[in-house]
Amino acid sequence: MTEPVRKPPFGLMAEFHSSTELIRAIREARKAGYTKLEAYTPYPIEEVWEELGHHRSWLPLIVLIGGVVGCLAGYFLQYWTSVINYPLNVGGRPLNSWVAFIPVTFETTVLFAASAAVLGMFALNRLPMPYHPVFNVERFALASRDRYFLAIGAWDPEFDRQQTEEFLHGLQPYEVSEIAS
Amino acid sequence: MTPPEDTVGSGRMPYKPPIVAPGHSPGSVTDQISAVVLSRTPRWWYFAFGASFLLVLLLLQALTKLLFEGTGIWGLNIPVGWGFAIINFVWWIGIGHAGTLISAILLLLRQEWRTSINRFAEAMTLFAVACAGIFPLIHVGRPWLAYWLLPYPNTMDLWPQFRSPLVWDVFAVTTYATVSLLFWYVGLIPDLATLRDRAQAGYSKIAYGVLAMGWRGSATHWHNYETAYLLLAGLATPLVVSVHTVVSFDFAVGVIPGWHATIFPPYFVAGAIFAGFAMVITLIVPLRAIFGLKDFITTRHLQNMGKVLLATGLIVAYGYLMEIFLAWYSGNWFEQFMILNRITGPYRYQWWSLLLCNVLVPQLLWIRKVRTSPVPLFLVAMFVNVGMWLERFVIVVTSLHRDFLPSSWGMYSGTVWDWATFVGTIGLFLALLFLFIRFLPMISIFEMRTIVPKQGPKTEESVP
Numbered sequence: 233m234t235e236p237v238r239k240p241p242f243g244l245m246a247e248f249h250s251s252t253e254l255i256r257a258i259r260e261a262r263k264a265g266y267t268k269l270e271a272y273t274p275y276p277i278e279e280v281w282e283e284l285g286h287h288r289s290w291l292p293l294i295v296l297i298g299g300v301v302g303c304l305a306g307y308f309l310q311y312w313t314s315v316i317n318y319p320l321n322v323g324g325r326p327l328n329s330w331v332a333f334i335p336v337t338f339e340t341t342v343l344f345a346a347s348a349a350v351l352g353m354f355a356l357n358r359l360p361m362p363y364h365p366v367f368n369v370e371r372f373a374l375a376s377r378d379r380y381f382l383a384i385g386a387w388d389p390e391f392d393r394q395q396t397e398e399f400l401h402g403l404q405p406y407e408v409s410e411i412a413s
Numbered sequence: 414m415t416p417p418e419d420t421v422g423s424g425r426m427p428y429k430p431p432i433v434a435p436g437h438s439p440g441s442v443t444d445q446i447s448a449v450v451l452s453r454t455p456r457w458w459y460f461a462f463g464a465s466f467l468l469v470l471l472l473l474q475a476l477t478k479l480l481f482e483g484t485g486i487w488g489l490n491i492p493v494g495w496g497f498a499i500i501n502f503v504w505w506i507g508i509g510h511a512g513t514l515i516s517a518i519l520l521l522l523r524q525e526w527r528t529s530i531n532r533f534a535e536a537m538t539l540f541a542v543a544c545a546g547i548f549p550l551i552h553v554g555r556p557w558l559a560y561w562l563l564p565y566p567n568t569m570d571l572w573p574q575f576r577s578p579l580v581w582d583v584f585a586v587t588t589y590a591t592v593s594l595l596f597w598y599v600g601l602i603p604d605l606a607t608l609r610d611r612a613q614a615g616y617s618k619i620a621y622g623v624l625a626m627g628w629r630g631s632a633t634h635w636h637n638y639e640t641a642y643l644l645l646a647g648l649a650t651p652l653v654v655s656v657h658t659v660v661s662f663d664f665a666v667g668v669i670p671g672w673h674a675t676i677f678p679p680y681f682v683a684g685a686i687f688a689g690f691a692m693v694i695t696l697i698v699p700l701r702a703i704f705g706l707k708d709f710i711t712t713r714h715l716q717n718m719g720k721v722l723l724a725t726g727l728i729v730a731y732g733y734l735m736e737i738f739l740a741w742y743s744g745n746w747f748e749q750f751m752i753l754n755r756i757t758g759p760y761r762y763q764w765w766s767l768l769l770c771n772v773l774v775p776q777l778l779w780i781r782k783v784r785t786s787p788v789p790l791f792l793v794a795m796f797v798n799v800g801m802w803l804e805r806f807v808i809v810v811t812s813l814h815r816d817f818l819p820s821s822w823g824m825y826s827g828t829v830w831d832w833a834t835f836v837g838t839i840g841l842f843l844a845l846l847f848l849f850i851r852f853l854p855m856i857s858i859f860e861m862r863t864i865v866p867k868q869g870p871k872t873e874e875s876v877p
Contacts, residue, residue, distance in 0.1 A: 275635075281635065378439040
C-alpha cells in the first residue's frame with residue numbers, strides 16, 4: 233500500500249480541476265521518478281488507478297475463498313446434524329438427502345462471500361481509520377465534491393521538500409499544499 | 414422501434430428524456446442532494462413522521478396484545494391455519510425485491526438510469542424486509558422461542574429440519590436481510606464521507622465521520638470499492654431470485670390444491686418484482702415533487718419503471734392463466750374444484766378484484782402518456798400494490814378453506830388485530846423511510862457525479 237503513517241511532513245498535495253489534468257500530472261510525476269503517489273477523486277476513475285501503476289486487487293480471491301468456505305460450512309452443518317448427530321429415518325429415505333440441502337448451502341455460500349467482499353474491502357482499504365494526515369489539508373474536503381488531488385509521500389526516495397514543490401507547481405495545479413502529519 | 418444504445422440519455426429522441434437534467438456538474442449534484450439532508454428539517458416532516466409513528470404505536474399495541482393472549486386474537490383457525498401473517502410476509506418481502514433488482518441486476522446490465530433511484534430502492538428493500546421479518550416471528554405462536562429456528566447446540570440435542578422449506582426460508586430471509594444491509598451500507602460510505610466533509614454542526618459531522626470510517630476516496634480506495642460493489646451485485650442477483658423461490662417453496666412443496674405447482678418459483682419472483690416496482694413508483698413520485706429532485710429523477714425514470722411494471726405484470730398475468738390451464742390439464746378433481754371455487758366461490762370478489770388490479774389496470778401502461786405522467790403512473794402503482802396483496806390473500810386462503818374433505822371446509826377473515834398488525838407494519842415502513850430521507854442522502858451522490866458532464870467550469874470557486 234502506498235499510504236503509510238506519520239512522518240513530518242507527510243507529503244505534498246496538488247489540487248486539480250479535472251480528471252484529465254490529474255491523469256496528466258500522474259504521468260509527469262511517474263516520469264520524474266516518483267513512486268509513492270496517491271490520487272484522490274470524487275468518484276471512481278479506473279484510468280487513475282492504472283496510471284498509478286497498480287494492476288490487481290486481492291479482493292476477488294478473498295471473495296472466492298469466502299464463498300467456498302460458506303458452501304462447505306453450510307453443507308457440512310446439514311450433513312453433520314442430519315446424518316451424524318441426529319439421524320432421523322423418515323420412510324427409509326436417505327439421511328444425506330443432498331437435494332434438499334442445496335437451498336441452505338446456496339444461502340450460506342452467498343452470505344459468506346458477501347461478508348468476505350465487504351470485510352475484505354475494509355481490510356484492503358485499511359478502514360476504519362479515524363485519523364489520516366491528508367485531512368489536515370483544508371481544501372481536501374473538496375475531494376468529495378468536484379476536485380482532484382495528487383499526493384506525493386515524503387518517504388518517496390525522490391522526495392525533496394523544495395524540489396518536489398517546484399515540480400508540482402510546474403504541473404499547473406490550482407494549489408499546492410503541504411500535508412502536515 | 415428502439416433507438417441505438419448510444420443515443421440513450423442524449424435527449425435527441427423526444428421519448429428518451431435525459432437521466433439528469435442538463436446543466437449539472439459534479440459540484441451541483443453534490444450540493445443539491447446533500448442539501449436535502451443538511452438543511453433544516455421541514456415542518457411537514459414532523460407531521461409525516463409523527464403520523465407514521467402513531468401507526469408504529471398501533472403495531473406495538475397489537476404485538477403486545479398478541480404476546481399476552483396468543484394467536485387466538487387473529488382470525489386463524491383450522492382449516493385456514495395460514496392467514497394474514499403469511500400474506501403480509503410474502504407481500505412485504507416481494508416489495509423488497511425491486512430494490513435489489515434495481516441496485517444489483519440493473520447495475521450488471523449497465524442500465525445507467527438506475528443510478529438516481531438505486532439508493533432509495535435499496536433502503537426500501539431493507540425496511541420492507543424488516544417488516545416482513547416480523548410476521549414469521551409472531552406467527553410461530555411463541556415468538557420468544559423463535560430462535561429455535563436457528564441451528565445451535567442445545568441441551569435438547571435438537572436441530573432444525575433442514576429438509577423443510579420453512580427452514581430454508583429462515584436462511585434465505587436472514588441472508589437476504591444481511592446482504593441487503595451490507596450492500597446498502599457499502600453504497601453509502603462515499604456519500605457519508607461527502608456529508609462529513611460538508612456538515613457544519615458538531616454532532617452531525619461526528620456522526621457522519623464515524624459512519625464514513627475515514628473514507629478518503631483515494632485511487633486504492635475506489636479500486637477495491639468498485640471491485641467489492643460489483644462482486645456484491647453479482648452475489649445479490651442470484652440471491653434475490655433464490656429468496657422468492659424459497660418463499661414459493663413454502664407453498665409449492667405442500668400438497669394443497671393450488672399450491673403444489675411447478676410454476677410457483679418463477680411466478681412468485683415476477684410477482685415480487687412487479688410489486689416492488691409498484692412500491693418504488695408509489696414512493697418516488699411524491700418524494701421527487703416534495704424535494705424538488707425532478708432534475709435527477711426524470712421522466713425517463715418514470716417511463717422505464719412503467720415499462721418494467723408492464724413487463725412483469727404480463728408475466729404475472731401469464732402465471733394466473735397457467736394456474737387455470739394446469740388445473741384443468743392435470744385432470745385432478747381437487748385442482749379443478751380449487752380454480753372453480755376461486756372464480757365463483759365465496760372469495761370470488763377478491764379474485765376478480767385481483768384480476769382488475771394486476772392484469773387489467775396495468776394495461777394502461779401501453780400508453781406512453783400514462784408512463785410519462787406522474788399522477789396516472791402513481792394511480793396504476795397503487796392498484797398494483799393492492800392487487801398484489803389480494804393475490805397472496807387468494808393463494809393462501811382459497812386453497813386452504815376448501816381443500817379436500819367438504820366436512821372440514823371453513824371460512825376465514827382477518828380480525829381487527831390482524832388489520833392492526835398489518836397497518837402497523839405500513840407505519841413502521843413509512844417511519845423508517847422518513848428517518849432515512851431525513852438523515853441520509855436518498856440519491857447516491859458519488860454515482861451521480863459519474864454520470865454528469867465531468868469538467869466543471871474553471872472559474873467557479875467553491876468553499877469547503
